[in-house]
Amino acid sequence: MTKFKILSIAILGVALLLTSCKQEEQQASQQQALPLAVAKVPQKNVTAYTTYPTAIEGTINSEVRAKVSGYIQKVLVDEGQRVKKGQVLFKLETQSLSQDAEAAKSRVNVAQVEVNKLKPLVEKNIISEVQLETAKANLAQAKSTYRSIAANIAYATVTSPVDGFVGAIPYREGSLVSATSAKPLTTVASIEKVFAYFSMNETDYLNFIQQTKGKTLQDKIENFPKVGLILANGQAYDQTGIIETVTGQIDANTGTVSFRAVFNNPNMFLTNGNSGKIKIPKYYQNALVVPQSATFEQQGQTFVYTVGEDNTAKATLITIEDKTDLFFIVDSGVKAGDLIILKGIGKLRNGMPIVPQESEFDSIVKQLKPLFQ
Known part of the structure; x- marks a missing residue:
C-alpha cells in the first residue's frame, strides 16, 4: 500500500470521526432541550391586598358591675346568652339591707307621728313653730335614709x-362582690355590628392617605375602599367593612396610626374578642404580571426565565411593585409580550436550550395554586 493511500484512508477516518462526534453533540443537545410551557407577559387589571392584624369588639361593650357590696345569691343568665335591656342578670343577698330598711321605716313612722303631734299644738300657739320645723327636718332625714337603703x-x-350578648361570668353564686371588685360581674356586648381596630405604621399611613382621593382627611375617609376581614382560621369573612375613623396622629410609643372599621354581623358569627386580619385593596390598571410560581430568587433578587431568540432560557432580573395571591406585579425587567417560562423552572439553568410550547397565559394560570404567604 502506497503512502498516498494510507494518508487518504487516515483523512477519511478522521472526517468520519468528526462527523460522528458532531452528530452525537447535536443529538445530545436535542436531548437536553426540555419541552416547557411558555406564555407572553400580559397586562391585567388586578387587585392586591395589604393586611393588618385586627381586634374585634362589639359596637357596644358594657361592663356590668355591682353597685353595692353583697354575696351573689343567684346567677340568672349564662355566658353567650342574648339578653334585653333591663333583664335581671344577678341577684345579691339583701338580708342585712332589708333589716336596715325595716329600722329606717320605723324611724320614719316615729318622725311622722312627732310631726302629726306637734301640728295642732303649734296651731293653738302652745309650742313654737321652731319645734315643728325641727320635727319636720327629722322626718325628712328619716325618709332620705330609708330611700337610700331602698335604693x-x-x-x-x-x-x-343594653341589648346584647353576655360575656364571661367570673363570679358565681356565693361570691362576695362590690363596686370596687377587680373584675365586672360580666359584660354585655351588642354585636349586630362589630368594630375592627387596626393600626398602620407611619409610612403605610402616608402612602394610603396620599393615594386616596379627597382634599381633607374627612373627604379621604369617605373615599376609603371597602375592606375585607380574614378570620383567625385563615378563612375570609363574608361581609365587607367600612373604615369609619382614623386618628390621624402618630402614637409616640408605637409609631402607628389607629383605624376603626365597622362590619355588619347578621348571623352573630363575630363576637367580642375575635381577632383576624384586615385586608385593604389596592387596584392596578393594565399592570404587567407574572405568576409567583414562575419566579426564583438569588441573593434577595427576583428572576424569571425569558425565552431568547435561540430558544434558550435567559435568567432575567425583575423588580416587584406589589403582589396578589398568584401574581407579582412587575415594575421593570420584562415588557408586555415577552415570552416567559411558566413551568419547570427548577430544572433550568441560564442558557439551557428549551423547546417552547406556547400557551394562553390565562389557561396556564388557572392550573396554578396560590403560594403560601
Whole structure:
C-alpha cells in the first residue's frame, strides 16, 4: 500500500470521526432541550391586598358591675346568652339591707307621728313653730335614709344596661362582690355590628392617605375602599367593612396610626374578642404580571426565565411593585409580550436550550395554586 493511500484512508477516518462526534453533540443537545410551557407577559387589571392584624369588639361593650357590696345569691343568665335591656342578670343577698330598711321605716313612722303631734299644738300657739320645723327636718332625714337603703336593695338586683350578648361570668353564686371588685360581674356586648381596630405604621399611613382621593382627611375617609376581614382560621369573612375613623396622629410609643372599621354581623358569627386580619385593596390598571410560581430568587433578587431568540432560557432580573395571591406585579425587567417560562423552572439553568410550547397565559394560570404567604 502506497503512502498516498494510507494518508487518504487516515483523512477519511478522521472526517468520519468528526462527523460522528458532531452528530452525537447535536443529538445530545436535542436531548437536553426540555419541552416547557411558555406564555407572553400580559397586562391585567388586578387587585392586591395589604393586611393588618385586627381586634374585634362589639359596637357596644358594657361592663356590668355591682353597685353595692353583697354575696351573689343567684346567677340568672349564662355566658353567650342574648339578653334585653333591663333583664335581671344577678341577684345579691339583701338580708342585712332589708333589716336596715325595716329600722329606717320605723324611724320614719316615729318622725311622722312627732310631726302629726306637734301640728295642732303649734296651731293653738302652745309650742313654737321652731319645734315643728325641727320635727319636720327629722322626718325628712328619716325618709332620705330609708330611700337610700331602698335604693341599695334595688341595686342588689343587677340588670342588663343594653341589648346584647353576655360575656364571661367570673363570679358565681356565693361570691362576695362590690363596686370596687377587680373584675365586672360580666359584660354585655351588642354585636349586630362589630368594630375592627387596626393600626398602620407611619409610612403605610402616608402612602394610603396620599393615594386616596379627597382634599381633607374627612373627604379621604369617605373615599376609603371597602375592606375585607380574614378570620383567625385563615378563612375570609363574608361581609365587607367600612373604615369609619382614623386618628390621624402618630402614637409616640408605637409609631402607628389607629383605624376603626365597622362590619355588619347578621348571623352573630363575630363576637367580642375575635381577632383576624384586615385586608385593604389596592387596584392596578393594565399592570404587567407574572405568576409567583414562575419566579426564583438569588441573593434577595427576583428572576424569571425569558425565552431568547435561540430558544434558550435567559435568567432575567425583575423588580416587584406589589403582589396578589398568584401574581407579582412587575415594575421593570420584562415588557408586555415577552415570552416567559411558566413551568419547570427548577430544572433550568441560564442558557439551557428549551423547546417552547406556547400557551394562553390565562389557561396556564388557572392550573396554578396560590403560594403560601
